[in-house]
Every structure is written in structure tokens, then in C-alpha cells.
Amino acid sequence: MKKNAPQKAKKIPERRCTGCGGTFPKRELVRVVRSPEGDVSLDFTGKKSGRGAYVCPKLECLKKARRTGRISKSLECPITEEVYTALEEEIALMEKEREDD
Numbered sequence: 461m462k463k464n465a466p467q468k469a470k471k472i473p474e475r476r477c478t479g480c481g482g483t484f485p486k487r488e489l490v491r492v493v494r495s496p497e498g499d500v501s502l503d504f505t506g507k508k509s510g511r512g513a514y515v516c517p518k519l520e521c522l523k524k525a526r527r528t529g530r531i532s533k534s535l536e537c538p539i540t541e542e543v544y545t546a547l548e549e550e551i552a553l554m555e556k557e558r559e560d561d
């Protein structure tokens with residue numbers, strides 16, 4: 461492959477889960493984003509601008525990330541109960557959907 465081949469070639473972007481610390485394809489993770497205004501929210505499109513942190517769509521990973529404070533460290537800002545609750549709800553839904561498969 462040529463060195464200056466376009467980046468969109470075939471490489472799958474990977475990110476690290478702030479819970480288990482494993483590396484996974486970006487699209488398999490949930491993105492938490494801090495907007496330039498400082499609001500923390502979930503980003504299901506992967507297109508919101510701002511600083512992002514990633515976590516597996518598993519409650520286990522989210523709880524670990526919450527306990528260790530790694531999401532908030534990664535975003536360099538505190539995360540409110542509300543955001544964690546929203547995350548937990550979304551992830552619980554995703555887990556449920558997977559079970560229904």
C-alpha cells in the first residue's frame with residue numbers, strides 16, 4: 461500500500477473503553493462527549509463535536525468507568541448523576557436489544 465493512501469482506506473478506528481480498558485472498534489462503543497460549552501451528553505451519531513470518552517455498551521463497563529472516574533478524567537470535567545443515569549438507561553436498553561437478537 462502506498463504511504464500516502466487516503467486515510468479512509470480500510471483501517472477501522474479503534475478506541476479504548478474507559479471501563480474495562482480494552483480496545484474496540486469505535487462503532488461498537490458508546491461515546492460520551494463534552495461540548496465546547498461544557499455540556500456532557502451521549503453521542504449516538506459519533507458526530508457531535510467536542511472531547512469524547514468511550515465505553516462498551518455494557519453496564520459492567522459503565523459502572524467501572526464511573527467508579528474509577530475515568531470518563532470524567534478523560535473528558536476533563538465532572539459528570540453529573542443525570543448523565544450517568546442517562547448512560548445507564550441507554551446501555552441497559554442496548555443490552556436488552558442484544559438479548560432479544
Ligand SMILES: [Zn+2]
Nearest residue numbers: 477480516521
Ligand atoms: Zn469495556
